[in-house]
Amino acid sequence: MQKKRTGTIVILAILLAIVAMGLFLYNSPMFERKPPQITLEKDIHWNLRNPIPLQIKDDCGVKFLRIILSDGENNIVLLNETYATPKKEIDTYVEYPKTGFFSKSSTLILKVEATDGSKWNMFRGNKAVAKAQIFPDTKTPNLLALTNSYKITKGGVALVAFKAEDENLKDVYIKTNFGHLFEPTPFYKEGYFVSLLAWPSHEDTFKAEIVAVDKAGNESKTRVKLFLENKRYRSSTIALKESFIEGKITDLAKRYARDFNTMDDLAKFKFVNETLRSDDEKTIAKVTSAVTPMPSNKRIT
Known part of the structure; x- marks a missing residue:
């Protein structure tokens, strides 16, 4: 009877050890069960020049x-890589092969297979597969300037109308040499646009270029041809009258100055003419310059 009890205890101990080992392995990072995460768009319009970004992440590597x-x-196999040391994150780019592959097909399939270094799945690891449908497109958008103002005056505006067509048109804008983007407004019918262009008085010169970009990254440009008229703005000097200071100047200073009670007439005038006017000019410039800032690599030189 004693031997049976001893045998039963041994068997139970072995079973418990097996269960404990199984739980340990099941929860061990070495036996991680999550497949790699592949970041790849499902539908991609590709000009076959710009590389396609690709990212793969995995906790185990x-x-x-x-x-x-x-x-x-x-x-065609673009990449077939085995890493001696598993990588938890891979950021790479897919480039169109220069040789060994030629196709006139309107669609291609890009397939990405990634396997991690986990011991799960009989030591074969976790596998992930991602596919993207590729639409080759190497044709640039059709861009045509239809009409525009004859000239633009420094500190003034001009008008331009143009036509931009592409089956996969993504973006249309007008960029300037001083870092502003103007967004045109559709008008008349599909594919036609119109926009006002502003030449700030503090900019020495003015250049504008219409840009049309499709989903594949193909880009067309055309310069807006304008005659530039430089205008010098006069600085005038006026005589101060007591009635002027006691009237509007005093009203404005009393409304906006914090230390109005300590101000004499000259201080009131300086506050309104310098401080208050400067704030107003900044507000006007901010509102009238509410266009998209342009990255430095998009500016005209």
Whole structure:
């Protein structure tokens, strides 16, 4: 009887050890069960020049990566990499092959396979597959300046009308040499646009260029041809009258100055003419310059 009890205890101990080992392995990072995360857009318009960004992440680390481009009949392996040290994050780019692949197909398939370094799945790791449908597009948008003002005066505005067409048109804007983007307004019918262009008085010169970009990144540009008229704005000097200071100047100073009670007539005038006017000019400039700031790499030189 004693031997049976001892045998039963041993068997139970072995079973408990097996269960404990199983739980340990099941929850161990070495046996992580999450497949790699592949960041890739499902539908991509590609001009075959700009690389396609690709990101793969995995808690255990990516051990194997394969990238395949196919037109349904022909395949080419763009990347077939095994990493001796698994990488938890891979940021790379897919480039169109310069040789070994030619297709006239209107669509391509980009397939990405990633396997991590986990011991799960009989030590084969977790595998993830992502596919993207590629729409090759190497044609630039059709862009035509229809009409515009003959000239633009420094501190003034001009008008331009143009036509921009593309099956996959993404963005249309007008950029300047001083870092502003003007967003045109659709008018007349589809594909036609109109926009006002402003030449700030503090800018020495003015250049404007219409830009049309499609979903594949193809870009068309055309310069807006304007005659530039430089205008000098006069600075005038006026005589101060007591009635003027006691009237509007005093009213404004009393409303906006915090130390009005300590001000003499000269201090009131200086506050209104310098401090208050400066604030107003900044507000006007901010409102009238409410256009999209342009990255330095998009500015005209």
